[in-house]
Amino acid sequence: MESMQPSPSELPLLKALWSKPQLSARELHDQVAGELGWSLSSTRKTLDRMIDKGLITVHDQHGLRVYRASVDKISTLAEMTRQFARAVLEIDGPLPASSFTGSKILSHEELEELQKFLDEEEGK
Template sequence: MSIPSITELSLLKCLWKQHPLSARAIHQHAEEELHWSFSSTRKTLDRMLEKGMISQHSQHGANVYTAVLEKVETLAAFAHDFGHRVMEMKSPLPVNMFTGSQLIDQRELKELERLLNDWPEEKE
């Protein structure tokens, strides 16, 4: 799985919370976090479509978007990458560091822990 950029993740979080959404609605949800123009949101959505991270369809005459990437799997990839590449840890990040997150619930937290603990070994 390719790991989304930080800005792509911001747009995915909007879609994980509510979907489908129009580009304008996604922009409004992410505007405070990203501080950028609507055209930047559109360009990022186009790039995410090309990468297969999101899907687009027409609803009531407007284009709307839905996340293709699964939330917990994507967050596990981010956490694994951060622990391994940034922090140079060989073992998985402790899942308790995600407790209190407004992005995932208890069921998802357990799934995240399972994914992190079962992550395939890196070949050196």
């Protein structure tokens, strides 16, 4: 049950959930609205659509709706990168890890994990 790829505006929300595993719509909004200039409605709607796509899930926490990412950070990033490489640059083989150094959202360990994914997903 592969989930769809996040659209550009969905990505920031996903990232927020990757850094904090559980957030309410309001919290998500406060984190992201600043740089995006969205209204709370936009944030909520985007969240809705992300549920439809299977990117996140909702859970009732003390009567409040909190969201959780349901796709893995590393594999999602790996897949997106792989697709980009294929579609835009037409690189089929494995990408070198060096491509990711400098990323502000990936730790050392994550970098290694990512690398592993890129090598594996090879066949696909």
